[in-house]
Amino acid sequence: MRNARIRTTAVAATALLAALSLTACQSDDDAKNPGASVSPTADRSKPAADPTSTPAGNGKGNGGSSSGSAAGAGKSKDKDESKDKGKDNSDPGPGPVTDACSGANTKVTVSKVTRPINHLLLTVTNTGSKACNAYHAPLLRFDDAQAVTQVMEDSRPQAVTTIAPGESAYASILLSSADGSGKDGYTAKRLTVHFAPRSGSGSTGTPVGLALPAGTYADSTTAVSYWQSSMQDALTY
Incomplete structure (x- = not known):
């Protein structure tokens, strides 16, 4: 009986020594390879979090203030450009001429010319303050x-x-006509000049x-040219 107890005690002591030896070995391995101590249930597929980054949308930290500065700069630039455009639009220039010439803003004269023959020259001069x-x-x-x-x-x-x-003009x-083809000739004394509107009607x-x-002689072939910007152009007709 005594021998059996001694054997049992010896076996227990042996097992304890083996356990202590295994624990020591594992401690050495962990010291040499720290990654081996990571829990097997950890998700290694996810990247490690950057401690300097700021979560999106919180408006705090360096990330938030940088984004706000960029937006502010963009708005400031848009505002400046809008002002510049406004300045350009505020000075549209004289714009197109829409006033028609008439006896109220012009002086009209008529004169006889030697060339071409059988011609008169009508001259209209702007006496107004605008075109x-x-x-x-x-x-x-x-x-x-x-x-x-x-x-x-x-x-x-x-x-x-x-x-x-x-x-x-x-x-x-x-x-x-120079060939004498005109009819109903007569000597005219007066001329009335009317001005056409933009539409050309009336x-x-x-x-x-x-x-x-x-001695101004006119007949059925009498005709007038369009208004021209130069005397030379007018007298070619």
Whole structure:
């Protein structure tokens, strides 16, 4: 019986020594390899958190203040650009000329020319303080004629003739054809000049009455050109 107890005690002591030896070995391995002590249940697929980062949306820390500064700078830039655009828009310039020339803002004269033959030159000068448009062709009536003088359609300019203050525009008047094909000839004494509106329908503003040069002979072929920006252009028709 005594021997059995001794054996049991010896076995227990041996087992204890073995356990202590195993524990010591594991402690040494852990010291050499710290990663081995990580719990097997830990999720190693997730990256380690950066202690210097700030969670999105909290508006605090370095990340929050940097984002706010960028937004503020963007708004400031947009505001400055808006101001600049506003300055540009506040000075649109003189804008397009829309006023029609008429007897109220111009002076009209008529004169005889040597070349081309059988022609008169009509000159309109802007006496106003701003530019006006000499639309289409002048509307002419010789003496008590019931209809206005026909217009030379081939003299239409590429753009509306605009007259600046103090400047002039011109139109030529063909009194009679050189080949003598005209009919119902007569000596005219007076000329009434009406101005066309932008639409070209009817007349606009105040008409102008002029005395014609002595011996002005007109017939059925009488015609007038469109308003031209130069005398030379007008006298080519």
